[in-house]
Amino acid sequence: MRFILYIFIFTLSKFLSYSLEFSHQEKEWLNSNKSTNIYFLNTDQVYLYKDKDKIEGLYVELFEKYESILKSKFNFIDLNKSELVNDINNANLKLVFNVVQTPEREKHYHFINSLISYDIIALYKKNNLDLNNFENLKIGIISNTSQEKLMKQYYSKLNYEYVDTYKKGFELLEKEEIDFLIAKNIDDISNKYYHFKLEKIPTDYLKIAILKDEVELISVIKKLLKTFNDETVKHEIIKKARYNFYKKQLVEKDFYKNIKNNYSELVVLIPDHDVYPLFYKKAGLFSGYIIDRLEEFSSIISIPIRYTYNPQERYDVRALDSEAGNNERYLSEYYEADTAVFTNKKNEFLNSLDEIKNKRVGAISIRNQLQNTVFLENNKIVKYSNINKALNDLADKKIDYFLGDYKITSLEINLDLLSDKIFLAHLSNVKNKVGFGTNDKNLYDFFNNILPKTSLEKDIINRVFIKPNISFLSYKLAGFVLSISLFFIIILIVLYKKAIDNSNKYKQILDALVDSFEKANELNDTETGEHTKRLNLYSAFIAKKLNCSNKFISEISKFASLHDIGKIGVSDSILKKPGKLTAEEFEKIKEHSKIGFELISRMKIGEIAENIAFYHHEKWNGTGYPKGLKELEIPLEARIVALADVYDALRQKRVYKDGFTHEEAFKIIVKDSGTHFDPEIVAIFEKYNSEFEKIFIQNS
Structure with a gap:
């Protein structure tokens, strides 16, 4: 299951x-x-x-x-x-x-x-720089670039040294005439410099x-x-593009030639247990991120790979290695693990690891930073080789806590349907780098070069993260989906097979999907049922008055109700909080746009539904989220739903507020014309506002 x-x-x-x-x-x-x-x-x-x-x-x-x-x-x-x-x-x-x-x-x-997203990073050569006080250092930056624009916006007071090209910037870095060179994380193709991400600057495209x-x-x-x-298209194109690019980039490198001369096969030590999503067995075959990278290595350099479970056997690369207990000389990092503490007690929150005393703590490995600390002295550490065994022991209260990577452990908890028995108690600042371990610098250089750099490559290559990564569903939908999913899948597959040449049958499938999403949302928030129905009616009304096509009107009248489906991934404690949200809580709320978009896009419902979920909180003046789009950059369907959603939200009574009268809501909407809302849509609302009031009254 x-x-x-x-x-x-x-x-x-x-x-x-x-x-x-x-x-x-x-x-x-x-x-x-x-x-x-x-x-x-x-x-x-x-x-x-x-x-x-x-x-x-x-x-x-x-x-x-x-x-x-x-x-x-x-x-x-x-x-x-x-x-x-x-x-x-x-x-x-x-x-x-x-x-x-x-x-x-x-x-x-x-x-x-x-398609290419990126982060702004600072490249540096000297490993002894004080990264906490980089404001006092000399910062190289390429003029007339997006990174210059972003740095001026978020880091306006730095000491900049302007250069025309990356070539000149790297020359200054090599001569140590600058301490940092500001770049995108896609620009250092050699991976020869240290770097850190500038956290203030959000990911951009x-x-x-x-x-x-x-x-x-x-x-x-x-x-x-x-x-x-389409994941198949993504995989096909990125795989071909990466192979061609790295084959041509690396074939003349000394480390490439040395590997070709020194190896007839590559022996790789792999884990003897599943470590989702880095490594696991699927249908008897090895799968996961590290297998993808190793197969890519083999394809580019034309050297076969032989896998072994036995650490006593001679091997060339340890596939899942880390700073914790790493005896190898080189580590090509592909993942940074966040240390978290999980408990079997609901609503137990720890401020630090020091609060855990005289307890049985399960762990796969212990971070270097925790060696020789009071945490290890005060507790009994139970070593596990299998995360599934550890989590089941925690659920059965055979151990008191489990110490492990936050992302991997959270995913495993949801896959094993243990989210009602195991809870996050503490997220530590102790981090651990994970990667390919090897004694051979040639192999280290090769892997360092082919490890993904752009967010796009990471997204596509990490497709093993994507398929099981629906943890936001399991908390609120597990009971609903598990009770009907088998029956529902069979019915939909039968419908689909009959629908290949029959658009009416296809419409049945689509309607079933939308209806299921709406019911899922209602399970998450019982107050949303009539709200979503009214939203469809408001949106269709506006679209008709804008003289949109019949297809557009039909789709927005069905899909407007999916605007907040992503909120099934947001905690109830935030969604239903009676008081004002903190800045951190609001950031969590904002994530629902992306969650909703990802869910709808994977179901292939269509662009209008995707745009509604992703962009309905954008504002006409560019101050909305998630992308800060403005005016006509915002898809029409999202502009329509934005107004409809706000009007109905103002009218509706919620746990944290009383409902506004129609007159009060009317004044707010009209006042925000040209700032929050599209003026043309506000003009329609203003002219036909009585119709909006009628829809609200008749469907409440």
């Missing part, structure tokens, strides 16, 4: 996979534009790079995959920095990848997020700029990028 929750979602997502389809206007545009140029700043990354005179990379693979459907050729052309900056500032380029979004450029260009009057092109590019919602 441990996989029943995600079998349900995974099975249906396969049936309802994304397909690339174009409207009549988009097809006409593609037919009349047989060749379109995509300009980009010359780069040396897996997403776009130049091999001799040929442009290759992830984006090239994506466009080539759909070339027969597009029936139009997209040509990638690299420009140097001065050419690209001059041309885009003068609006001379139709379509540009990976550029900085500025207010001046927004006058001519529509910007969308690319490389941007794609398209001239505003190219409406059909904007839509075509969005739909093409959307195909990455």
Whole structure:
């Protein structure tokens, strides 16, 4: 039964996979534009790079995959920095990848997020720098880049040394004329420098700029990028792009040649138990993150891998190694473990590990930082080789606490359906690096180079994290899903098989999914039932008055109710708190947009439903979340639902407030025209406000 929750979602997502389809206007545009140029700043990354005179990379693979459907050729052309900056500032380029979004450029260009997300990091060479006082050090930064824009916004008072290119920046770093070089985490392809993430700056995306009057092109590019919602497409393209890129990047490296000369096979020591999601057995085969990386190594360098469980046998690489008890010389880190304490007592919260005394504490391994501490002296440590055994002993109260990695242990608790017996008691600041351990520096250098750097690569490569990662479902939906899931899956599969050539049957499946999501949300919050029904009615009414298409009206009238489905992943103590939320609690609330989007996108319900879940808290003036979009950047369906949701929320009585009158809600909505809400939608609300009051009264 441990996989029943995600079998349900995974099975249906396969049936309802994304397909690339174009409207009549988009097809006409593609037919009349047989060749379109995509300009980009010359780069040396897996997403776009130049091999001799040929442009290759992830984006090239994506466009080539759909070339027969597009029936139009997209040509990638690299420009140097001065050419690209001059041309885009003068609006001379139709379509540009990976550029900085500025207010001046927004006058001519529509910007969308690319597939590539990144974090801002500080690279440094000297390992003895005081990272807590980097404000007093010399900071190198590349001018006219997104990192410069973000650093000025979040770290305005640093001592900056401006340079034109990364080449110059790395030269200054090598000469120690600067202490840090500010970069994206996708820019240090050699992994030769130390680095730390600048925590104040949120993860951002490389941007794609398209001239505003190219409406059909904007839509075509969005739909093409959307195909990455299909996990099969993601995996196929990223696997091919990474293989081609790293094969060409590494083949001339000394460590590559040394490995080819010294190894006829690679012997890898693997765990003798499952460690989700890093390593596990599935249908008798090894799976997980570390197996993916090892198979990629074998593919790139053409050396077979032999696995062994026996630590006494000679081996070349320890697949799951850590700082704790690591006797190897080199550790290629792929994961940082957060130490957490789990208990079998509900509502037990510990301020520190020192509060645990004279207890039986289960552990797989003990972090280096905990060696020779009073924590070990004061307690009996019970060593386990298997996390499942440890957690079941904790649930059965054979031990008092379990000390382990927060993410992996939480996932295992939910997969084993133990969330009603095991609870988080403490999250420590003790961290532990996990990776490939080896005595051979050549192997260390190889793995350091192929370990993922961009958030996109991590997301795709970590697909083993994604499939079982529905922990937010298990807390609130376990009883509901487990009671009907087997029957429901069978019914839906039968419906699907009959529906291949029958759109009415497909609609039944879709309606069943939406209905199930709505019921799940009602289980989470009994006050939402009528609210979601009214939201569908308000949204359909607005869409009709905007003269939207019948298809759009039909979809928003069904999917508006899914706007807050992600709240099933937010604690009841926060959702139903009678008082004001703390800043930390509000950040937790904001996560529901992403949770809802991920759930809906995996079910392949459609773009309108996804946009509603993800963007319905964006504001017209750009101060909303999760992306801070403004004005027409916000999808229309999200702008509609935003107003409908606020109106109904104002009217509705909740545990933490009384309901507003229609007149009070009306004044608030009208006042926020042009700040929170789209003025055109507010104008419709203002003109037909009596209809909104009627919907509320008749459906309460």
